[in-house]
Structure formats: structure tokens, C-alpha cells
Amino acid sequence: MFDQLKLRLSSSGTICGANPAIGNEAKPTIKQIYESRQNFGVNFGSLFVLEKYIYGDMFIENTDVELDAIRKCVKSKGLEWTRQKLENHWNRYCTDEDWEWLKNKGVQSIRIPIGYWMVDGGRFAQGTSFDSVKSVYKNAWTIFIEKYIKKAAQYHISILVDLHALENGANTGQHSGETFSEPGFWKDVKSIDHTCQLLQFLSSSIDKYDNISALQIVNEAPFDNEAKYQKKYYTRAINCIRQSNKSIPIVISDGWWPQQFADWALEKGGAKLGLIIDDHVYRCFSEDDKNKSADQIISDLENTVISGDAPQKADFIVGEYSCVLDGKTWEKTQGNRSEKVREFGNKEVELFQKRACAGYYFWCYKFQYGDGGEWGFRPMIDSGSIPTRNTEPKQPSDSEFKKYLHDFLKGHEDYWNSQNPNEQYEHWRYQDGFTTAWNDSLEFSKFDNSRIGRVNSWKAARRAQHVHNKGESRFLWEWEQGFDKALEVFQNL
Numbered sequence: 001m002f003d004q005l006k007l008r009l010s011s012s013g014t015i016c017g018a019n020p021a022i023g024n025e026a027k028p029t030i031k032q033i034y035e036s037r038q039n040f041g042v043n044f045g046s047l048f049v050l051e052k053y054i055y056g057d058m059f060i061e062n063t064d065v066e067l068d069a070i071r072k073c074v075k076s077k078g079l080e081w082t083r084q085k086l087e088n089h090w091n092r093y094c095t096d097e098d099w100e101w102l103k104n105k106g107v108q109s110i111r112i113p114i115g116y117w118m119v120d121g122g123r124f125a126q127g128t129s130f131d132s133v134k135s136v137y138k139n140a141w142t143i144f145i146e147k148y149i150k151k152a153a154q155y156h157i158s159i160l161v162d163l164h165a166l167e168n169g170a171n172t173g174q175h176s177g178e179t180f181s182e183p184g185f186w187k188d189v190k191s192i193d194h195t196c197q198l199l200q201f202l203s204s205s206i207d208k209y210d211n212i213s214a215l216q217i218v219n220e221a222p223f224d225n226e227a228k229y230q231k232k233y234y235t236r237a238i239n240c241i242r243q244s245n246k247s248i249p250i251v252i253s254d255g256w257w258p259q260q261f262a263d264w265a266l267e268k269g270g271a272k273l274g275l276i277i278d279d280h281v282y283r284c285f286s287e288d289d290k291n292k293s294a295d296q297i298i299s300d301l302e303n304t305v306i307s308g309d310a311p312q313k314a315d316f317i318v319g320e321y322s323c324v325l326d327g328k329t330w331e332k333t334q335g336n337r338s339e340k341v342r343e344f345g346n347k348e349v350e351l352f353q354k355r356a357c358a359g360y361y362f363w364c365y366k367f368q369y370g371d372g373g374e375w376g377f378r379p380m381i382d383s384g385s386i387p388t389r390n391t392e393p394k395q396p397s398d399s400e401f402k403k404y405l406h407d408f409l410k411g412h413e414d415y416w417n418s419q420n421p422n423e424q425y426e427h428w429r430y431q432d433g434f435t436t437a438w439n440d441s442l443e444f445s446k447f448d449n450s451r452i453g454r455v456n457s458w459k460a461a462r463r464a465q466h467v468h469n470k471g472e473s474r475f476l477w478e479w480e481q482g483f484d485k486a487l488e489v490f491q492n493l
Helices: 002-009 030-036 066-077 079-092 096-104 116-125 131-137 140-153 189-205 228-244 258-268 294-304 327-331 337-355 377-382 398-419 427-446 455-470 476-492
Strands: 039-043 109-115 158-165 212-216 250-253 275-283 315-325 359-362
Touching: 030 212, 039 158, 039 315, 066 079, 066 131, 079 131, 079 140, 109 116, 109 140, 109 359, 116 131, 116 140, 116 158, 116 189, 140 158, 158 189, 158 315, 189 212, 189 228, 228 250, 258 275, 275 337, 294 327, 294 337, 315 337, 315 455, 337 359, 398 427, 398 476, 427 455, 427 476, 455 476
Parallel strands: 039 109, 039 359, 109 158, 158 212, 212 250, 250 275, 275 315, 315 359
Antiparallel strands: none
16 A cells, blocks of 8 residues: 555656766766667567557457457467467567578667566456456566567667556557557556556566666557646656666657657756657558658658757657558659658658657568568668668777867857957867767767767766866856767767
């Protein structure tokens, strides 16, 4: 009872801060790089949260969601047959050949959707809709750890642990594991209590693994002008996680409105919270997009993908995107379809690299039958619609660094001195910021040509160190300009 009272009190307006993205270390650790690099990633869709259109074998007797399918399988084939069938799927989804291919294409992270029912061998399914079938998941958590988290680490690939399906449904999609007429999770105190306990288990149990990029606490929260209940849950869940894990980045859904949650995150503490906001980019579902040609959709991306000042206020990922456009769009489009798909995918990635600096994850990796076409990662990579990433670091020399620093510092000094010759600027702060960002970029680059991704969090941590070591000043903006310029120059080399 006391524990539940603490959980409910933790939903008050104040949000616990996280540890800085980097402490006072001169160089980042491998764990810190995993948590803060920009990730070129892909989703392992229909692995631990089954979706019929991706892997359909378990969906017997015209079932459409995982709970119904597993119940039918247990009734028809027996519990042991069902468990073995699921475990074969989990164990065989990603082979050594798959891991090698992913590594060779520069993939850095896998987003793995999980359902509450499989966590810790089905422990959190007790008392829920999945209670009667929870024993078929008794080895799921072990397989997840051994076959995915530990295995990925061998290839320097991180795992984004995505609590995709919540008790009573955070949305009405079939990826919730059940059929819901409305998302019941947000107003159900018991379900939220249960989920916060689950998140505490998750955050503490995965903390021992270096290659965890983040923990996502919900997938695709519904759009809401006020988002009162989403913000209440986020506050509570974050505070619960921070009781056991102060460093793990926590991913929240943007509810299809990036600006709303960028503003909220900044209001609640900004980079100090260790938050990442997840935006999903699809251009094949809305009637508005269906009424556009491919050229119009591509042209509109600039103003519709995490636009405005949202990326400056918070760190973002694109947790899901694809190269799929609706048939109605193709009817309105002239020219070669493959070329348009390639143009579309490359434009998406170009924008994600600038605005979703913490990473972008294609939906999805593989299908039971066929290659998935424009939903499939491999064919989109093979066609050049999704550009691969070079894993070999091209590190600039010390002499190049000195030249860049000299040239940009001089330009900075000349400009501001001309603006106000009588001002006692602190241009040495620009040099300090530039040098800090450059050295950090070098360290990230040494690890498979990684780049700093959680820029807001990383910059805030290094800025705090600068203030601690060099003191407060009204010229801290000079440090920030130097830091930003070094990131820009290094990443454009």
C-alpha cells in the first residue's frame, strides 16, 4: 500500500532530474556513447509484439491481435506447442547473418517493441487479460536478454527497449496486443500503478548492460490538445524510473504533436530530465497525404517533420518511419516510382539527421513472407532509398583542428568586436566550447564513426562543467556558439 502511495505521489508536477549525459570525465565512456550517439536504426517489428501483417503464423482462426491468437493456439494446439512455437520465432528472428548484415550497413541501434505481458517471464501479466496465457511467455525475457541485448553488444549495436503495448491500451492499434474500442490506459489508476512497477523493474534490470540506448515508456500516445493524462503519466513514470536508474534516457511519445511535448519538456526541466521525444513519420495514412502527389509530399517534408524550434528545445528520435506512400498518391504522381521512393527516403533521412538527432528507426526489419517492399528495410537499403552509414572513422588531424579553431575563432572575434568595440567580450569561452565539442566528437568517432546525437543533453552537461570550472558569465553564449560550430564543422567533414 505504501509503495502504491509513493507511486501516486510521484505524479505531482515536479519531475526528477537525471544524471548529466556526461559527468566530469574528460572522455565519454562506451555506455555514455551508446546513450547519447545519433542512431541509424531499425525496428524489429512483430518480434515480441506480434503483428499479423508482418508475421502471421500464430494468427489462426481469423484472429487479429496477439491475445486472441495465443488463446486460440493454446486451446487448439496446447500450451506447450504454443510456447515452443513462440520461442522458435523469438530465437530465429535474427540470425548471425542478419547481425552481420546490419553491422555492415552501419546500423547502430535496434528498437525492439515489447508487451507488458512478456516482461520477467510473464510476471506483470498477472491479473491482466494475458493472465491465462502468461506461462507461454515464461522464457521470453531471458531470450530477450540473451539473444538480443547481449547479442547486439557483440556487434556494437544498441537496443532501444520500447514498452510498446500497455495494459488496457495506450491506443487502439492492433499492436497493443488486444482489441480496444478506446485507449483505456490513461485514466486507469490500477494499470498505471502496475506499469510504473514494471518500469522500475525494467530500468533496474537493464542498467547492467552498456548497450542500452534508451527506455521508451509508451508507443504512439493519442493526439490530445491538452494531453493532460499523458503528461501526468509521463511525470509519474519518469519519477519512478529515476528512483532506480538516474542515467538511462527515457523516451516519451509526442502524441503526434512534436512542439507540444518539446515545450512541455523544456518547461519541466529541459535537458536535465534525460528525456527523448519520439515522433513517427508516415505519409501514407492521412487523407491529406493521400490527396497529394509524391512530389508534393517530398516538398512538404521540410515544413512537416519536427519543424519550428522543437529540435532546439528537446532531443528527438523518429522511432518509426517508412518509404510507403498510398496508392492514391501514386495515381497523382508522374515519373519513375523507384526514383520517387528513393528521393522520398533520402529526404526523410536528411531531415532526421538534422532534427531527430538522437536517432531514426525504420519500420521494419523483416517479414515472414516476402521482403516488405517499401515497408522493408533490406529492399530500401539495397535500392538506395535509405542511405547506409559509413562505419570507418575519417578523423581530422590535429593540424586541421588548429586551422579550423583559428579561422572560426578569428571570424567570431572580428564580427563581435566590430559590433561593439568597447565591450569586454570573453572570446576565450568560444575557444573552450569549440575545443570541448571537437574533442568529444573525436571520441564518438573512434567508436564505429559515431556522432553526438543527444545534442541538447550533451551540450547542457558540458556547459554545466564549463560554468563549474570557469564561472558564470553573461558571455556564456560565446561558449555555446563555439560548441555548436565545432559540432557542425566536425559532422560536415
